[in-house]
Structure formats: structure tokens, C-alpha cells
Amino acid sequence: MTPRDLVGPATYACVVSHDRGRRPTLDTIALEVGVSRATVSNAYNRPDQLSTRLRDRIIATAERLGYPGPDPTARSLATQRAGAVAFLLGQGLSSAFSDPALSIMLDSLASTVDSGDRGLLLLPGVDDLGPRPSSVARAQTDVAVAYSLPDDSPALDAVRQRNIPLVVVDQPVVPGSARVEVDDGGGALLAAQHLGSLGHRRVAILGFALTPDGWHGPADAARVTSARFRVSRDRVAGYLSGLGEFGITDVPIWEASCGDQLLGREGARWLLGLRPRPTALLCMSDVLALGALTAAAELGLSVPADISIIGFDDTPAATWTTPPLTTIRQDLVEKGRRAGELALLLLDGSRPGPATTLGVSLIPRASTAPPSAD
């Protein structure tokens, strides 16, 4: 059926209800009211361009015919604006909502970006590599914000190919993109120095994945050297550097494939099973540290008397644990806000500037103490 088949307005309304495939469009309304399509469009988008009376008539007619308003997709096509910010995650959405560090950051990002009529399009990743390139290619978005992807994530190639502006949070370093990160190396250094100055000499690392290959377990030197996650790399380096100041060189590392609490527990069990047993654990996140707390309790070790545990992030949970968690604070809210602002700037046509690096600080609580003289 072509528009020519429509003889009159009344007929059309009839046709509409009969023919379900045919939704009313701007043209339908224009025809019915007897004005042009442009005028109907103006009624919705520029009410000041026409008389109130005409506008009311148009809106009323639209309602009567069940016109749902200008189609968002068509509007996007015409305006060349998708009206959404895509957020690229390393893993499934599962992580987005269960990892507090990510949640808090995302929340802040969302409220920053939200001002305006923009939505937040979440693109879940697969296997720590980030979203599939095809997902990125099909996403209706004006700008991409990538969160903590490995150095060689194919998703980032897809973003570049689409030539949309990119904001990278944490990692990796992508030339030509805006970036906000935290002083991971410095934070790790602080944590290690804290333990060292407390007198610990046998310290182990409970860390994130070094490379997105799904491995979890003890990490040897080769894995550390070839790590493809910048954050993990920098934090390990910071830990080792800080421990090195105290002459500590032999540092076991357990690598959790994801920041999952259960894996943290498993890793801590392994590390605490080493002989001689470490007297302190450097955990790359509070969540991993929570797992470590659980493991310690299960092994009958008391924290911090038998084992000191230090986290990273300073998420709210760090204050609720027993004992409250000594940790490295990063400003997750600020990180999200900056990322959102950068996204808006890029949308406005700004060129990306140098990366923003947020500071970190040591928050001493009750999960660390000098080692007991055993």
C-alpha cells in the first residue's frame, strides 16, 4: 500500500486501526490537520514557531490518532545525534552491578552525563576483553566511555573505526582519546610502604587479572612481565617497589581472573597456606580483601593479630567489615564525574587533552598492625 491509496483523513484513521503494520507518522498528522509535515515537527520541537491554537490542534489530533510522537531513531538520523553515551565494560553486566568500585564510578558518571537528555547505553564485555566489535559497531551512541579494558581490546579498534570520541577510564592508554585514571602505582606504593613500616617482611599480593585469558592462580614472573592490564601492571610494580624499600624481594602473587570475592577468598587461602606464612596481604581491591578476611576467619587466623590485610578503593564496605579495612582510597565519584565531563566535552567537539590522574591516599583502619613475633 502506498500513501496514494489514502483517500481521505477519515479513511486513513480507519485504515490505521485495521492495518496494524501502519503506524501514524508525522505525515499522517499533517495530512489530517491539513498542514505540512514541517509544521507538525515544529509543534513538537519548536512550539514558539507556530500559534498556540494550531499547536494544540496538532497535538490533539496526534493523540486522537495514537501518534506516539516523533520517532527517536528517525530524529537521530536527521539530527546526527544518537543521544546516548555508550559505556564499554570489560566483563558482563554482572560485574557492573556487583563490583562496588565500578558501581560508584558509574553512578557518578551517569548523573554527570544525565543532565541533558542523554541515556547511558551499557555494552557488556566478554571474557574480560570488552564488548564484541560487532556490538560496538551497532551501538547507537555519540561517544564511548571505556572502562578498564586490556591493552589490546578489540572493542577499542571498533571504536576507532567508527571514529567516535573515546574516553578511557583507568586503562588502557589509547592515543587520541581522553583519559582519566588514578595513581595506581602510587597507591600500591603507599600500601606496601605502610606494611613495610609496620614491620612486615613476609608479604603477598592478592591481585587482579594480569592478562585477559581467564587464568586464576599463582602468577609467575613471566605473567607479570607480559601483563596486558596496565592497572595490574602498575600496581604490582608499586607494591614491589614499596616492599623493595624494606628489602623484601620474594613476593608471592595470586591472580584473580576477576575481582570476585569468592576468588579473593580462594586466593587468600592459597597465599595463607604458604610456608612460611605471609604476615600481610596486599589486595588490589576491597572486594578481594573481603574475600581474604573470610579466608582468614575460616583458617582460624585473626586479623590483624595473625595477618594484616590492606585493600584498595575504599568502598563503603571497607568500613563495615570486622575489623574495618585499612585501604587505599581513590575518589571513585570524582573519577566518574571527570569521565562524564570529558565525554560531554568531546561531544561538544573539544579535542582530548592530557590524561587526568587522580590522587590516592592511605586510609588506616583496623585490619593492619605490626606482625606478631612468632
Add this chain to the structure above:
Amino acid sequence: MTPRDLVGPATYACVVSHDRGRRPTLDTIALEVGVSRATVSNAYNRPDQLSTRLRDRIIATAERLGYPGPDPTARSLATQRAGAVAFLLGQGLSSAFSDPALSIMLDSLASTVDSGDRGLLLLPGVDDLGPRPSSVARAQTDVAVAYSLPDDSPALDAVRQRNIPLVVVDQPVVPGSARVEVDDGGGALLAAQHLGSLGHRRVAILGFALTPDGWHGPADAARVTSARFRVSRDRVAGYLSGLGEFGITDVPIWEASCGDQLLGREGARWLLGLRPRPTALLCMSDVLALGALTAAAELGLSVPADISIIGFDDTPAATWTTPPLTTIRQDLVEKGRRAGELALLLLDGSRPGPATTLGVSLIPRASTAPPSAD
């Protein structure tokens, strides 16, 4: 990083500027290769429709000219599919990521919906009312999933106006939509009966907002009667009904405008300041219960000796608290999965069936006990 990495983006920018802002489209490629637009489209979407050689030539040319692939918006316009599921929240995204019950559900929903090339479009709400109608009107989505909105949320009118399928999670009841909810009344009943059978006779309720007007503080009978959140209404009814079985009729209620832990603490302080002091608190969520635990500790009351506290949801945090929290379990993962499945079904053209109601159960832990004989 190799020098090549640095050159890549710059090179592309160069191509773009040559074209004087005119980005390549399907036509550009078609013209260059000397085939029709349709053939180029097929090269991307139906590789089997043309010879491998021609396809390779097309793809190569596309890459050479910096063609980013078929434009997602144009594709959506043509296919009449946005390729996204919109998720409507009552409040800002802040809540989405900080409320564990929501996070877990959303996570599950996301992974259900994720299979396929769909994204999840988050539409944050304002003032507990849900997203602004204009946000809904402009969202590029094929289906809407509304989470826990008040009975008269304007966002739902906007969804209906757009005539896109709707899945409602928890509340409200919207005719013509699919729905998944939990047995809120039954859960509340279980909680109240638990306390009653333990011997408690002075019980108070620490609850969610009854109406989206930002009020927090003591709730009188009028507010309860006119509540516009179904879940709050049903739970209060369930609580009162269960308590009624033990002859308890005078039940103070404190209403938290959001499920925030700080508000939970504030409410608990108020309730625990009443004289005679309640011996037990019915909390509408684990998060509120956490706040109550904090308040009790600050008031020097020990749980459960001085005060019994029962939560709702059975989020992971319930097991970590001191003492571990007695609570009502609802299957949040299942709830999300069902909601996702319903969304996919509706996308497939199915008609919404009757609402799915998920069961609840009492999880007794250590935060409830018989009242001390004071």
C-alpha cells in the same frame, strides 16, 4: 607502544579532513568500487549473497576510505529495530548501583537480555517518579522494563504513548504489560509472624517511601492509606496482618524516602527512641536493616539481646553483618531473569501473560531472638 600506534588516528583524521567533513557512506563505497549501494550493504550483512572476491574488494575499499561500517541509526531506521532494552528506574542511577537488591536483579536481567546484540539503555529517574516523559519519548529502544515505579508514574504514560511493549518489575500494576513481582505481602507476613512467635509484642516498622513526595519521617495512618507504592502498601499490610495475629495493633512506622542506609539509621534512631522502646524492628530491606544495626550499636543496644532486627531481600551483605541478619529471602536473580525473558518474549511479538509472582522465605540468622524480659 609502537610508533605505529601513534600514527593511526592521525592518518584517519587526515582522510576525514580531505573529504571536507563529508563522512563516507555506503554510497561512497559503492561509487568507488563501482557497484550499487545494495551490494555494499550485502557485503556487510549477507556475505553469502555475493562472491568472496567482490566482498573482499568492498571491505578493503571501505577500510581504505575510512568507512566506519553501516550507520547504526540508519540501520535501525530501516530495520525498525533499535536493538536496545530500556530500563526505567525510579531514582537516579545512584540508586541503581548502590542498592544491592537492584544491582543483583539488574545484573541478572542484563545477562539474560544480553545474549544477542542488544544493549541496555538505562533511563534514570527523578524524584522517585521515574524518568521524565521526555526521556522516555526520546529513548531508542524496542521494549521498556520499568522497575519499582509509583502507581502514577508519568514515565509509564510515556511508554504507553509510544506503544512499545512494557515489562514491569515489582510495581505498579499496569494493564496490558507483562509483570514479575514477588510475594511482598507474604514475605512481610512471614517476618511479622517470626517476631510474634518469638514473643515480641512491641514491634516497629522501618519502611520504604509510601508515596514519591520526598517525605521521610514517621508515617501516620493517612499516609499508609494513600500510599502510591504498591510494594510498600503490601508489605505494610503484611506486617500489620502478621502482627495482628498476636494481638499487636499499635505499630509505629518510620518512612525512609529512599532505601538509603543512612536514612535507615536515622529512622531506627527515632524508632528506638520511642517509649516504651520496641523490642523488634521490621525493616523493608537489608540495607535499611544495616542502618538499623548501626543505630542500635550507637545507642548501646545489643542485637538481638536488646533489639531484634529483621530485613528483607537476603542480599549478600546480610551474611556479613554482625550479627548475621535474619531476613526474608526473595530470588533477585530469578526476578531479573524472568524480567529479561519477558522482555525478549514481548520483542518477539508475544502478548503479555498473567503476572509472575515469585515466592519468598524466611532466613533465620542471628539478628532475631526472643525479647529479653525487661
Add this chain to the structure above:
DNA sequence: TTGTACGCGTTATCAT
């Protein structure tokens, strides 16, 4: 207010 030229693809249907 209106006419109308885009925006960018998809997908029958048709031709070789």
C-alpha cells in the same frame, strides 16, 4: 508556514 533536500541504510523485486 511550507516546500523540499537531505540523513543512511535495508530489502524486496527484477535482470543478467
Add this chain to the structure above:
DNA sequence: ATGATAACGCGTACAA
């Protein structure tokens, strides 16, 4: 088999 033609899809924006 392969590829071409052309008809949509639905608005926006600018000149008239």
C-alpha cells in the same frame, strides 16, 4: 548465482 533498481523508513532544517 550475482548484482542492480528502487521503494521505503521518519524526521529535521533551511530557504523561500
